[in-house]
Amino acid sequence: MGDLQPLSPRLSHTASELAVALRELFESLDVSVRRYAARRARDAGSLSRYLNGTRVPPWEVVTDLLTDVAAHRGYAPLPETIDLLRTLHQAAVRASPSPRHGVAMLERQLAEADRDSRASAVRKDVLGEALLDRRHRIADLEVRLHQLEADWGAERARVEAMTEAAPDIADLVRERDSLQKEVVRLTAELRDADLRRDRAEERCALLERQLQSLEDARREEALPSVAGQVVSPARMPRILIVDDQPDNRLAMTAVLETLDQEVVAVSSGREALKALLDHDDFAVILMDVQMPEMDGYETAAQIKRRHRNRDVPIIFLTAMGTDPEHSARGYAAGAVDYIGKPFDPWVLRAKVAVFTRIHLERRLHSR
DSSP, rough: OOTOOOOOTOHHHHHHHHHHHHHHHHTTTOOOOHHHHHHTOOOOHHHHHHHHTTOOOOOOHHHHHHHHHHHTTSSSOOOHHHHHHHHHHHHHHHHOOOOOHHHHHHHHHHHHHHHHHHHHHHHHHHHHHHHHHHHHHHHHHHHHHHHHHHHHHGGGGGGGHHHHHHHHHHHHHHHHHHHHHHHHHHHHHHHHHHHHHHHHHHHHHHHHHHHHHHHHHHHHHHHHOOOEEEEEGGGGGGGEEEOOOOHHHHHHHHHHHOOOOOOOEEEHHHHHHHHHHHOOOOEEEEEEEEOOOOHHHHHHHHHHHHHHTTTEEEEESSOOOHHHHHHHHHHHHHHHHEEESSSOHHHHHHHHHHHHHHHHHHHHHTT
């Protein structure tokens, strides 16, 4: 397109490769940058920087572009194309010298958790009002039933006349029983809404700590030491990586090695359970979801059933996406977080650093 500038020769190799691939996709849409930005409700300047290679786009920008190109061409992109873009994006993210992209990702996660918390709070209020209404109606029916039963006992001889004059007792009993079932259902929904709100609030608190960690990194261009103190490496808790793909284990180990913690990387859920038996000082577990034999959800459930491991936080990493259905299943399995692949290295380091601080704080307070 005419509004795309030539790529700068000063771009890094990884940034240039990703930009070329994105521009090839974008140019097939035959629209201007401003028009496409308006279509996707994005900032035209940011979109232009993504296509010129001066900024690495969030992965969702890439998937949106793939979706739009597929709709324009009338056929879905090849799996090889998606894999290539994912590889190029992951390489560009790792090579990015700034944590700005990670801050944006964490801010989006914080906004989602805050939105979930507020929606759960509203639903809790609605359910509470409905529950109170059903209980009042049950109480009213109980009074009417007791009165009818008293009249029945006192004036047994007039039962037939009273039955004709009074409402059908059987209908009242059925209405009361139906309302009681509603009370049980609404009570369960109220508990669920309350739990969802509490979990969302916990995620908000964690994400705020993670954002603070990244903002410190933006100022210092390096992650701060845990809890602002110099800690002996021998006393630092371990990090457990569980992923059946060697490249993923290698990439995560490389990202996390700057935290001066021992990284234990295993290829299966069974190996993860064994590692947790061998060591009891893991600060966090990074768990792939799609694995043979035992997937991430099943492995997490096994871990949470063990008394000695149930409090170790689990972060799921997966290429399946972070839509509500997958994330809800992850949180139900006991996860504290859910990250899509390709992951942002700044985000991953920030999350692990925060859970390391929490682990050290708990260990200090337990003494």
